[in-house]
Amino acid sequence: MSKKEKLLYPFYIISHPFDGFYEVRHREKGSVLVALFLVFLFGLSFSLNRRYAGFIVNVINPRTVNSYAEIISIFLAVLLFAAANWSVTCLTEGEGRFKDIITVIGYSLLPMVLTFIPATILSWFTAYGEEIIYYLLLLVSVVFFSILLLIGIMTIHNFGFGKTLFTLVLTFISLLLILFVLLLLISLINQVYLFFESIYTELILRI
Amino acid sequence: MKYKRKKYKKLYGYLTFVLALILSASTTVSADSALPYETYNFDYWEYVYYTPAAYVPESSLSGIDLGVGSLSNPQDLFVAADGKIYIADTGNNRILILNSDLTLYKVMENFDNNGSPDTFLNPYGVFVTGQNVIYVADMDHNRIIALHENGELIRIINNPVSEVLPDNFVFIPMKVTVDYANRVYVIVKNMFQGIMAFDENGSFTGFTGTIKVAISTYDKIWRRLSTKAQRARQVQFIPTEFTGVDMAPDGFVYATNIDTKGVQSVRRLNPKGQDVIKKKDGSLSGDLWYRLAGDYSGASRIVDIAYRDNGIYSIIDQTRGRIFTYDHEGNILYIFGGRGSQKGTFKNPVAIEAIGDVIMVLDAGRGEIMTFTAAEYGRLINEAVSLRFRGDESAAVEIWKKVLLLDENFELAYVGIGKSYLAAGENKMAMKYLKLGMDRTYYSIAFKRYRDDILKENLGSILTIGTLLFVGTGIILKIKRKGGTEHE
Numbered sequence: 001m002s003k004k005e006k007l008l009y010p011f012y013i014i015s016h017p018f019d020g021f022y023e024v025r026h027r028e029k030g031s032v033l034v035a036l037f038l039v040f041l042f043g044l045s046f047s048l049n050r051r052y053a054g055f056i057v058n059v060i061n062p063r064t065v066n067s068y069a070e071i072i073s074i075f076l077a078v079l080l081f082a083a084a085n086w087s088v089t090c091l092t093e094g095e096g097r098f099k100d101i102i103t104v105i106g107y108s109l110l111p112m113v114l115t116f117i118p119a120t121i122l123s124w125f126t127a128y129g130e131e132i133i134y135y136l137l138l139l140v141s142v143v144f145f146s147i148l149l150l151i152g153i154m155t156i157h158n159f160g161f162g163k164t165l166f167t168l169v170l171t172f173i174s175l176l177l178i179l180f181v182l183l184l185l186i187s188l189i190n191q192v193y194l195f196f197e198s199i200y201t202e203l204i205l206r207i
Numbered sequence: 208m209k210y211k212r213k214k215y216k217k218l219y220g221y222l223t224f225v226l227a228l229i230l231s232a233s234t235t236v237s238a239d240s241a242l243p244y245e246t247y248n249f250d251y252w253e254y255v256y257y258t259p260a261a262y263v264p265e266s267s268l269s270g271i272d273l274g275v276g277s278l279s280n281p282q283d284l285f286v287a288a289d290g291k292i293y294i295a296d297t298g299n300n301r302i303l304i305l306n307s308d309l310t311l312y313k314v315m316e317n318f319d320n321n322g323s324p325d326t327f328l329n330p331y332g333v334f335v336t337g338q339n340v341i342y343v344a345d346m347d348h349n350r351i352i353a354l355h356e357n358g359e360l361i362r363i364i365n366n367p368v369s370e371v372l373p374d375n376f377v378f379i380p381m382k383v384t385v386d387y388a389n390r391v392y393v394i395v396k397n398m399f400q401g402i403m404a405f406d407e408n409g410s411f412t413g414f415t416g417t418i419k420v421a422i423s424t425y426d427k428i429w430r431r432l433s434t435k436a437q438r439a440r441q442v443q444f445i446p447t448e449f450t451g452v453d454m455a456p457d458g459f460v461y462a463t464n465i466d467t468k469g470v471q472s473v474r475r476l477n478p479k480g481q482d483v484i485k486k487k488d489g490s491l492s493g494d495l496w497y498r499l500a501g502d503y504s505g506a507s508r509i510v511d512i513a514y515r516d517n518g519i520y521s522i523i524d525q526t527r528g529r530i531f532t533y534d535h536e537g538n539i540l541y542i543f544g545g546r547g548s549q550k551g552t553f554k555n556p557v558a559i560e561a562i563g564d565v566i567m568v569l570d571a572g573r574g575e576i577m578t579f580t581a582a583e584y585g586r587l588i589n590e591a592v593s594l595r596f597r598g599d600e601s602a603a604v605e606i607w608k609k610v611l612l613l614d615e616n617f618e619l620a621y622v623g624i625g626k627s628y629l630a631a632g633e634n635k636m637a638m639k640y641l642k643l644g645m646d647r648t649y650y651s652i653a654f655k656r657y658r659d660d661i662l663k664e665n666l667g668s669i670l671t672i673g674t675l676l677f678v679g680t681g682i683i684l685k686i687k688r689k690g691g692t693e694h695e
Contacts, residue, residue, distance in 0.1 A: 055642055056651055061252045125658070128651035 006031045010038065010107045017148055021155035024107075025100050032099050035106025039078050042109040043071035045116035054123035057131045078105050084175040085153065088167050094157030104152030108145050115141035243552050244529075244545035246584075251618055251645035253495050258614045261541035261585030262530075262566060264551030266309075268576045270296070273311045275303065278574035283344075283382065284558040284567060287335040292560075294569065294576070295333040295343070300326060302333055302343060304356070307562075309578075315341075318358040325360075327352075332382035334454075336389070344380035344393065351380050351393060351405075364391060367403065367411035384454045392460055394449045401480070402449055402462060415480030416462055418446040451511030451558070453520075459483075461514045463522055466492050469506030473522055473533070487537040493524045494542075503527050503546065513561040517593035521559055521566060528553040530566065530579075534592045538619055541585055544568075553577065564589060584613045591623065601627055618644045629653050634660065 001009075009029055013020030024030035047067040050060050082101045089096060096104075119137045126134055154164040242264070247257045270278040279298025286292050290307030302315040317326045332344035340361060343352045350365035367378055379396035386392070389407040392415065401414035422444055430438060451463040460476040472492040475484035484491065493507025507524035514520045518535025528546040533539055545552045554572030561567070564581035581589060587610045594603040604627045607620035614620075625640030626649060634657035641650040662669070 056647055056654070063252070127655040127658070128648065 001029065006034055010034065010110045013107050013148070014110060014144075017151040018155060020107075021104060021152045024103055024152075025096060025156040030100065030103035030107070032102050032106075035103045036075075038106040038109050038113060039075060040071065041113045042116075043067075043074040045113055045120075046074065047071060049116045049120045053120050054126060054134075056126060056128060057123045057134055078102070080175060080178060081105065081171070084178055085167070085171045088170045088174050089157050092159075092163070092167055092170075094159065094167070096153075096156035100156040101153075104156055105149065108148035108152055111141045111144040111148065243547055243549035244543055246541060246543040248541060248617070249495055249539060250616060255496065256616050258541060258617070259584040260543065260582045261532075261588065262543050262579040263582050265565075265578045265580045267550060268309055268578070270303075270574055273303070273305070275311060275314055278303075280571050281569055281574055282557055282571060283332045284560045284569040284576065285333050285335055286560045286562050286567070287339065288337045289339065290562070291335070292567075292576075293333045293335055293341065295330045297329050297331055297346075300328060300330065302327070302330060302341070309576075313356070315356075315358065318352070318354050318360055320360055320363075332380065332394075334383045334385055336385050337387070340385075342383045342385055342391065344383045346379055346381060346396075349378045349380070351383055351391060362409055364393075364405055364409040367405070369411050369413075371400075371413070372411075382449075382452050384452045384460060386454055386458050386460070388458075392452060392454075394452055394462075397448075399446045399448060402452065402460070402476070404480070413480075415460070416449070416474055416476040416482060417480070418464060418474075420444045420446050450509065453512045453514045455514045461512050461520060463509040463512045465508055467506055469493070469495070469497070472507065472509035473512060473520070485535065485537045491533070491537055493522065493529065493531050494527065497527075507531075510556070511558045513559045513566070515561045515589075516563075517596040519589065519592055519596075521561060523556050523559040523568060525556055528556055530559065530568070534619075535596055540588050540592065540619075543579075551577065551579070584610070587613070588617075591620070595623060601630070603627075618646075620644070622646045622649070625649060625653070629656075632656075 009020070009031070013024075020029075044067070047065065047070045050058075050070070051062060051065045051067070053060075082098065082105060085101050086096075086098045088094075089101075115137055119134055119141075122137065123131070123134045150164060150168075153159070153168070154161065157164070157167070159167065242260055245257055246260050246262075247255050250256055270276050276299075278294070278296050281294055282297040283295035284292070291312060292305040292307065292309070294303040294305070296303055300316065303311070304313040304315065306312045317324050319325070327343060327345050328347040329345075330343045331346040334342040336342070339356060340353055341356065343354070345352050348365075350363050352363055353361040355361065365378060377397075380393045381396050382394040384392045390412075391405040391409070393403045393405065395403050401417035404412050404415045406412050426444070430441070433441065447465045447467075449462050449464045453461045455461060455475075458478065462474045462476060463472055464474065466472045469492045470490060471484075471486065473484060474482040477483050493509055497506060498504040503526055505526060507529070508526045509522045510525045512520055512522045519532060519540070521530055521532045523530050523544075528544050529542055530544040531539060531542050544556075546554070548554070553568060553570045555570060556568050557571040558569040559566065560569075564586055566579040568577045568579070569575075570577060587606050591603040591606040591610060594600070594606070600623060603623050607623040610617055610620045611624075621640045621644030623644075625637045625644055625646065628634075628637035628640060629649060629652065634653045637653035638650060638657060641653055
């Protein structure tokens with residue numbers, strides 16, 4: 001696959017999700033790099049939307065918008081979801097590899113990448129009563145994303161619809177578990193660190 | 208020679224600059240830095256920002272200043288229509304009447320009860336009607352007394368009888384107010400059903416302003432899960448008590464209540480007893496930010512309200528001794544005051560009254576009346592809000608501009624100016640100001656008009672470009688298709 005083809009493949013998936021994701025899994029048509037790039041673009045457009053959406057529709061305090069933090073947290077969320085989904089589907093005989101899951105998430109984000117910035121620009125020209133178009137645009141892209149993600153997960157793991165939903169519920173549970181364990185780990189490391197720090201202080205003060 | 212003179216000129220310039228710096232440094236000690244409290248406000252995002260002083264303390268007045276001995280736990284203050292000031296000196300069982308220039312006019316200790324002399328026992332609240340009839344909430348005698356200034360009794364309200372009152376009900380009146388039709392509204396201790404209303408004959412007619420108890424879903428589930436013995440020991444869900452009451456000239460009762468959640472502490476009750484106050488973005492309860500534990504913590508404990516002219520009202524917070532002033536739409540205008548021992552701060556504020564631009568606060572802890580006068584900032588805001596209340600928004604614009612010179616964060620001023628630009632058809636300026644004032648509704652109107660103007664002006668060129676594009680793409684497509692067929 002040429003570079004150009006790889007870059008344009010997400011657009012093919014938008015119109016042919018079943019075939020497209022099948023070929024991601026079985027014919028190596030996907031690219032993790034392109035997927036991560038799409039995640040980055042989504043983070044960027046999401047943050048730009050929060051900061052630059054028109055006054056009429058923008059109810060976000062500009063002082064709370066931090067693009068770095070938002071882009072990084074979106075990356076972390078994608079990683080977390082992928083890890084959770086992978087660990088669940090491994091046990092439920094899903095065929096997808098970790099890189100397939102990342103690819104599916106990244107490629108499914110494309111509709112949102114494509115609409116968030118145009119919607120932001122559109123919001124500069126809308127008044128009350130017309131802002132519904134803006135919200136509709138955002139809603140359609142979010143729904144599109146969810147459908148693509150669902151189809152993608154279904155296809156790469158070779159699941160039925162019911163099993164996909166079931167594993168998604170399990171994914172969210174394991175997501176919470178991962179978060180819990182992470183928090184536990186962080187607090188434990190913190191405790192250990194504090195322990196050694198207090199030993200150090202004691203020694204410094206006594207010697 | 209020429210060069211030298213230039214140099215001298217430069218030197219002279221530097222000198223004046225340095226001189227100006229020294230002078231300005233010595234004169235920047237403004238009035239508000241000498242105040243014992245901060246004046247602040249909340250912006251659209253609920254951030255605290257500090258403003259110039261709206262009110263400055265003028266004088267304090269104690270019982271000794273009046274020559275009647277120190278006041279003992281005074282609980283209520285009232286300014287009558289003729290300017291006389293009434294103080295319920297609760298601990299000394301008397302009512303003090305002062306002239307409007309804060310000199311003693313009269314001390315009322317007893318009155319003539321159908322031939323026999325009678326006294327007060329812990330008079331807690333006082334109210335005076337336009338006909339100079341004094342209503343006293345004689346708390347520990349369980350009655351309301353209406354009497355003339357010379358001690359002549361008019362009527363006594365006691366022992367209200369009704370089916371809705373419990374059998375063991377004790378009438379302990381705390382605060383009283385009377386409307387133009389001589390209906391009496393009484394805040395009664397331990398009465399959670401609302402303010403008790405009496406008709407002109409003194410018979411109980413019902414409750415007004417009942418506050419509904421809001422139980423959250425969480426509490427409901429928790430109660431469902433607990434046993435009967437546990438439930439008995441849990442905190443009961445009872446409505447909050449009213450604390451202070453004031454009568455607006457239009458007959459609406461303004462009442463304050465304790466709200467530990469800090470959502471709504473002020474109510475404006477119509478004659479049917481319904482709350483019709485206007486709130487902005489939900490909160491009408493003093494401070495938006497407070498510590499949850501420690502000294503001076505918790506939501507503002509609003510204990511009294513003073514209705515001022517033109518829809519403005521001020522409430523006082525006992526916890527932190529702050530006075531909050533709102534307009535008729537629930538916009539907060541300015542916040543000042545505090546707890547402390549300096550002049551202008553309070554030990555235990557219990558009552559607030561206003562005469563024009565003067566605010567008086569009764570401090571029960573110190574037995575003093577603290578008087579505040581409006582500084583320029585406060586006076587300008589009062590004036591502009593009053594003009595706006597009367598519908599004269601165009602006259603308010605000049606004042607709003609002066610307010611902005613003193614405080615460029617005052618959003619209400621931006622909205623006022625923006626609306627006047629909107630009315631004048633200067634849509635672009637209106638948009639700028641309404642955006643600064645964070646008023647989306649009016650901004651939207653201004654924006655729509657601005658957009659229409661631009662479209663109208665450029666309709667010709669837009670249509671031309673559109674047609675050209677349409678025709679152009681058509682031609683290009685046709686050529687391409689032709690080229691394609693030729694290839695085949």
